[in-house]
Amino acid sequence: MNALEALGRYARRPRAAPAVEVCELCAAPAGERHRHVVDLERRAVCCACATCAMLFVQSGGGGRYRTIPERVVVEPALSLAQEQWAELQIPVGLAFVFFSSSVRRWVALYPSPAGAIESELPLEAWRALAEQNALVASAEPDVEALLVHAERGAPTCECLLAPIDACYELVGRIRRRWKGLDGGDAVRDEIAAFLDQLRARGKPLRRKDSGDAR
Secondary structure, three states: OOOOHHHHHHHHOOOOOOOOOEOOOOOOEOOOOOEEEEEOOOOEEEEEOHHHHHHOOOOOOOOOEEEOOOOOEEEEEEEEEHHHHHHOOOOOOEEEEEEEOOOOEEEEEEEEOOEEEEEOOOHHHHHHHHHHOHHHHHOOOOOEEEEEEOOOOOOEEEEEEEEHHHHHHHHHHHHHHOEOOOEHHHHHHHHHHHHHHHHHHOEEOOHHHOOOOO
């Protein structure tokens, strides 16, 4: 199985909710608004009740489950020039990049009509970027991602640090709204609205949160 196949199902699965959302770890009611955890063995995103979510909050530790943080971080100093984006060899203008502990490397995914598509990321190009910027280095493996958006015609690309479930949610929204060859105006409007929501939640990076560049 592809290392990200099970996680990709999160972006493709139907979003019609059951009458009562349940925790996928203990089967207790999870509530309409609930946290998610990453199951590192199955490489899947799971719904979690408040109790289970609290159990697996950790930073860089071991264990099978990791609770996905809720923070969104903005860093005005990190804006990629189009030339830097081209060096990363990602073929579209929207992608998210995260460090996978199972394969021990950075991976990038981008949305498509079929869901999340993995692009093999040139490790050295991303490592160089991580060494230059604290926001990239601060991303928690498996549960946080750099969401990169290259607006058509803009000289630079915007970067946000976001929960990985939010990134997969965006992929799912794009898939459901996709029309034609390029997605259409509905997809572009969906992306713009979603990014506005993330920016509204965003906080500046605290320097003590920055980690190593892996």
